[in-house]
Amino acid sequence: MAKLKVALYWAASCGGCEISILDIGAKILDFVAGAEIVFWPCAMDFKYHHVEAMPDGSIDLTLFNGAIRTSENEYMAKLFRRKSKVLVAYGSCAYEGGIPGLANVTDREGIFKRVYDTTPSTKNPKGIRPQTKTKVPEGELRLPEFYDTVKTLAQTVDVDYFVPGCPPTGERTWEVLEAILGNNLPEKGSVVGAGQKTVCDECPRTKNEKKIKAFVRPHLVIPDPDVCLLEQGIFCAGFATRDGCGAQCIQVNMPCRGCYGPPPKVIDQGAKIVSALGSIIDAEEPEEINRILDQIPNPIGYFYRFGLPYSILRRRVIK
């Protein structure tokens, strides 16, 4: 049997996902035994034109990480879609927008203004902004277009599978690769490399009835390692986050931030978090309720940390 042709690509992401492939450890040898890497910008020197030159559908598997932020990201997403038999949105950014997706609380102008004007370290009296085309004596320079909105991979092209995680854990990644290498493919469109329950299922802490009188931020306290963090007033998104990560953060006394995305039956992770928190806050008078809610400084940042482009509203409404 011929080796499977495998490509990896990063779009708007931190690069962690590309590296995370190595988390499969020694299994990497089994992987390369069955697979031929045709593109991996982080590890190997291939050029875009190499991909462009490949026949359509000639790549067996593309693990695409990162969100779609620029025209380049979009171009590459479409390119890999065309060239690949199986396209996997790998990691939270490709799957649900990820941390870059939080930029959807503003738009291009908002970002440029901040980056090129108002940051304290910026001195830009001429108000120079990046252009897609710039004439220089040597000719014309080009930059990809920066979009207003961060999109998920699936909002741009058709995606076969989704692997959540920031980054996906090595164990889960191997399960996915193994399934693909063994041609043991699940139903198209599935979220793979993750469970069907929530992080609470993997969380070893004891849980009780929850009545929250106050929220505290995790760096201000040393939480009891055996008791549900939420019950201690620390906002933990585990209850509304798909399991599969092994509750790693929680095991080191840090709250879940929700990177595995919503559990299977939940459409909007943030809305569900609102609904659940609203049920367990222990107050009935509006003033008291608001006093407690004031302790959550940035609801979107907490509730949609990894999934703003994937949420029902997808982004902030810019007037």
Added chain:
Amino acid sequence: MFEPKIVCFLCKWCTYAGADLAGTSRLEYAPNGVNIRIMCSSRVDPEHILWAFDRGADGVFVGGCHPGDCHYQDGNYKTLRRIELFQRVLKQFGLENGRLRLEWVSAAEGRKFAQLMDEFTEQIRALGPIKLGSRKGGQDGGSTKKEETS
């Protein structure tokens, strides 16, 4: 004139009964809201509200029993807390808080229900049609209509 689309989630015991009373009392009011009957306002999940906005609702109305009068003891307090928190989220989303309204209407307040429907319709009319990005996560964030995915 812009005719807002409004979804109303009404608890069966108070607000839905109040809406019935408005009918029995033949109080005419704005026809923009369509009612969905649920057992208690605490059945309303913010997800439903987002879903409605995304599907083109210009306004969402949630009606429950007055505080202390909940048929299910304290369901309306859960609703109150959820909506208070959710309003904060919506504000960050750039949606006017006026598009989501939580009101307490008892079974005896048919007149109040009719007035609220008129008032809320006017309120939404003043805010104008909802503007959301395309459902494919579109670039503009400003176009009114959305294309369908899937």
Added chain:
Amino acid sequence: MKRIGVFVCGCGINIAKTVDVKKVVEEIGHYPGVVYATDYQYMCSDPGQKMIQEAIEREHLDGIIVAACSPTLHEFTFRRASEAVGLNPYQCEIANIREQCSWVHQDKEIATAKAIKITKSIIEKERLNDSLSPISVFMTRRALVIGGGIAGIQAALDIADSGYEVILVEKEPSIGGHMAQLSETFPTLDCSQCILTPKMVEISHHPKIKLLAYSEVVNVGGYVGNFNVKILKKPRYVKEDLCNNCGECFKVCPVVVPNEFERGLGSRYAIYIPFPQAVPSICTIDADACLGLFPLACNKCKEVCEPNAVDYDMKPEIIEETVGAIVVATGYDLLPSEELKEYGNGRNPDIIDGLHFERLLSASGPTQGVIRRPSDGKVPKEVVFVQCAGSRDPEKHLPYCSKFCCMYTAKHALLYKHRVPDGQPYIFYIDVRTAGKGYEEFYHRVSEQEGVVYLRGKVSKIFQDGDGLMVWGVDTLTGKKVEITADMVVLATGAVPAEGSKKLFANLKLACDENGFLSEAHPKLRPVESLTPGFFLAGAAQGPRDIPETVAQAGGAASKVIGMFSQEMLLHDPIVAVVDENLCSGCKICISACPYDAREFDEEKNIVRVNELLCEGCGACVAACPSGATQQQNITDDQIREMVKVVLGE
């Protein structure tokens, strides 16, 4: 796909006038999944129901929608009709196109479009409905009656006579309520006490009735069939089983205070029995007045008490009981005269209310039935009766009619005339309402034969003027201002819910109307049931009413309780929450959200389960469940989303 039938009701012209019923049928007929659609003038009528049943059988329908009036009215009717021909009743849904469409909109086009939307949204709900069967619940066949007035007495006796146990709770030391205070009753003028006291005695002797007088219900938990009731038994400081009501203690008690039963017109001692025929016939020590309590300064009654019943150290006691049904009969009070600033602000002793006058008329009252005015004991020669004092006055006081005042004022004037033949009664009225058997005749007798002057108009102001009371009013029949200098004024003050009932109803989570009276499940068809299952209403707690009506209604409430108890099992609505074990991760947020403790944690599987018997189906846990593992039967998230889509015209 389900085969759905839609039946659009015209409701005579109630719906058809503003909703183009034919057009609704036509549009809906083309809607996916709808295999049959039709309209009819009266769906709820026998032929209408028959038509639905035939269509279900003929078209092999899996689900039906009746687009008609509010589901509160006929959901049950149509579900029963569906069930009769083998369609699961939970596959029958109602689209409310009358109360929430045709009656509130005028424009036919808009109303029709809206009716179509409403109907489609219900079709979407129905499409995903499961066939359900009611959940059977064990029930405690034992009733609680709150309030020992004539309503509570009657309900308790009726239930107990059917063989079921009854706990009767009364907050005062004796049962009897306001009826015990009345002198004679209209229109027959038989003595109130003569007809009431035998019933009171029956209560005290009935083997099935447990009477808890001087007690209050503080909390009700549980649900229909299985209420857990906490009752506070206030200390009487007299041992019930020992006191034989010999009366020796009264003779030595040094403290004299106004007697509440006499509405302050008479007095009693700190140790007392409210009236001679009180049931239970036991003394009570008024803790506020007694010198023997905290600290002990006097123990005269203890010294003379032969059976040694006095116990200064008695403590309040909480009694817990389990009952299946609760009859609320907390009755009424009169609007305090202090509220009526224009009628003397309650400060003038000679401006009294109807119950005061009853005590003046009563042969066992403070004046032995001689009419004497409170200020100086003089027999009043000119008495003005003011009807609707505080009633039918939405601007300032109560908006509603207190119903029994017209009749009792007529009776008062008549009895006054009999006791003081040379006296002159005047009655100011808005209009005289005599809707009851023999009432109109009685009114005619009073107004035409007994020399009572009826003046049609309101009284604007009453004030002390020298020795007399100046009454300013108007006679609208002559258009003249009327000034009467009266010796005494009797205000027919409006009836309000009994003191403390607001707190009690809030505690019991019972729905009230805007005036604080209990709301019934349906004003016409279910007048003695509360909206909360297991609660039944009797007497003036639901609204002002006279004795015959109260007794009839109490009987009605009792028969509802008896009917419930005679069922083998109680059926519980299956619209409960369910948990998908494959999705639940045991975060326990639902446990905090459930108001009924209907959530149980399974340690072994690390999941939460629902106790169907306890689940009331509010759905709070469904919204709260952050993993989407919980759904509500037939009100699932999918259903709500589909309904929203259709409502928005998708």
Added chain:
Amino acid sequence: MKLPYYPGCTLKDRTSQLETTALACAEKLDVQLEEMPNWTCCGGVYPVSETKIVNLVAPFRILKEVQEAGDDKLVTICDFCYNVLKRTNLIIREDSVKRTRLNLFLSDDDRRWAASGRRVGEGQEYDGGVKVLHYLEMLRDELGFEAVAAAVSKPLEDLKIAPYYGCNLLRPPLEMDLDDPEDPRIMEDFLGSMGAQVVEFPYRIECCGSFLSLSSPQIARRLCHTILESARKNGADAIMLSCPMCFYNLEQKQSEFARHFPGFRPMPVFFFSQLLALALGLDPASLGFERNFADPVPLLKEKHLV
């Protein structure tokens, strides 16, 4: 405490003793009442007795000026002004159409002021936010009757005073919302704080006839006579009131009473501020008693108050 104050026309003319005494007392009580610089007529009763929006302009402008000056309260003394300003304010607050139209109407003024350097735009729109206070209300709610009692140097101990309310202070009740219209206490409590003996009489909230004293004087006369006689019957030495109109009917018109009601004896009538001035120890000669028909000085002498 510093508060803006609106006098109104009557206080500058016919009943100036009401203003002078009230202001003197305020000073004594450490309340600075600052007369508004540009006050105009409140419009009499017309603004609130007809539905024409133009009638509301005068009181609207007065209130708007208070807000523009950065104040949120306005003290009045005359019952008519109080009634008109308070009710106009309520209309502005509750009727958005009238509010907008009145604001638009007066925006012309804004433009003119802009020329003179005043700011236009932000915060210029008047929203009904000013709280209109009657002097008595100010004493009760802002200062507190305890503070009045503490400042009293000459308690009116032997004086039997019947407080008379009239109509404008209390009605229409929902709008005025000063006190219970059927059983008001504010004047009684005020008198109590000065140590006077309060005489309650049934006619204290009946009508004095108001403007009927001009068109049908016999009616107003009869009403006033009944009021005075009832007060006397209930043991009053004098009547206390707050309204210039009532003062005119109940006091000034006493000059005609003897002709119509044989045996009528004049009865002293005080403005509340005159009694307050007495109690606070101000010079009795400065209180304007010379303007009374029924001279109160003999009574005050008898009670050793002058």
